[in-house]
Amino acid sequence: QQQVKQSPQSLIVQKGGISIINCAYENTAFDYFPWYQQFPGKGPALLIAIRPDVSEKKEGRFTISFNKSAKQFSLHIMDSQPGDSATYFCAASKTGTASKLTFGTGTRLQVTL
Amino acid sequence: KAGVTQTPRYLIKTRGQQVTLSCSPISGHRSVSWYQQTPGQGLQFLFEYFSETQRNKGNFPGRFSGRQFSNSRSEMNVSTLELGDSALYLCASMKEPSSRSEAFFGQGTRLTVV
Numbered sequence: 679q680q681q682v683k684q685s686p687q688s689l690i691v692q693k694g695g696i697s698i699i700n701c702a703y704e705n706t707a708f709d710y711f712p713w714y715q716q717f718p719g720k721g722p723a724l725l726i727a728i729r730p731d732v733s734e735k736k737e738g739r740f741t742i743s744f745n746k747s748a749k750q751f752s753l754h755i756m757d758s759q760p761g762d763s764a765t766y767f768c769a770a771s772k773t774g775t776a777s778k779l780t781f782g783t784g785t786r787l788q789v790t791l
Numbered sequence: 792k793a794g795v796t797q798t799p800r801y802l803i804k805t806r807g808q809q810v811t812l813s814c815s816p817i818s819g820h821r822s823v824s825w826y827q828q829t830p831g832q833g834l835q836f837l838f839e840y841f842s843e844t845q846r847n848k849g850n851f852p853g854r855f856s857g858r859q860f861s862n863s864r865s866e867m868n869v870s871t872l873e874l875g876d877s878a879l880y881l882c883a884s885m886k887e888p889s890s891r892s893e894a895f896f897g898q899g900t901r902l903t904v905v
Contacts, residue, residue, distance in 0.1 A: 720899075721795070778839060781834040
């Protein structure tokens with residue numbers, strides 16, 4: 679059972695453009711939604727995270743938008759750069775099992791010049 | 792501040808053998824979780840240890856086991872290896888297993904079963 683669905687599977691964006699990755703979850707008990715960035719040969723690195731008490735969180739060029747009623751959240755990367763080319767994973771967890779992250783299937787982002 | 796350290800980085804084992812992977816969490820972090828990453832199944836939770844006790848377990852067979860030591864270092868063991876166990880095994884550390892704590896991943900151990 680895939681509890682976190684992520685789309686698109688891959689994304690090509692021009693330098694300076696906006697990259698948008700979407701995730702939808704099923705379990706309404708989830709209350710923590712992080713995004714991870716992974717480069718080849720490396721482990722996932724935490725980018726930004728949000729909790730359901732806010733609808734948006736921004737850190738630099740990265741913004742999470744959260745829609746609790748639709749059970750969806752998305753990552754926006756503004757002014758995308760070639761260095762942003764990586765695989766991005768959304769994830770979710772719930773209080774009580776916070777260390778058990780349920781991951782989306784990943785989005786491979788390529789930012790072209 | 793040192794990050795999460797996983798050893799070894801690469802391993803090649805033969806089907807039927809067993810393997811032990813090691814993870815040293817960030818200093819002061821007491822929770823260690825293990826994940827399996829494959830192209831087909833993505834990132835899947837294996838288990839989590841906190842204060843030397845297994846707190847959560849994913850849907851993996853009993854061939855996958857782990858333990859945590861008093862210094863929070865953790866080991867993961869896979870017995871009777873199968874070809875399908877080939878994967879990147881990732882360890883994540885947290886200060887404590889609460890929703891206010893962030894998970895930091897190591898670089899992983901790439902296991903190849905031949």
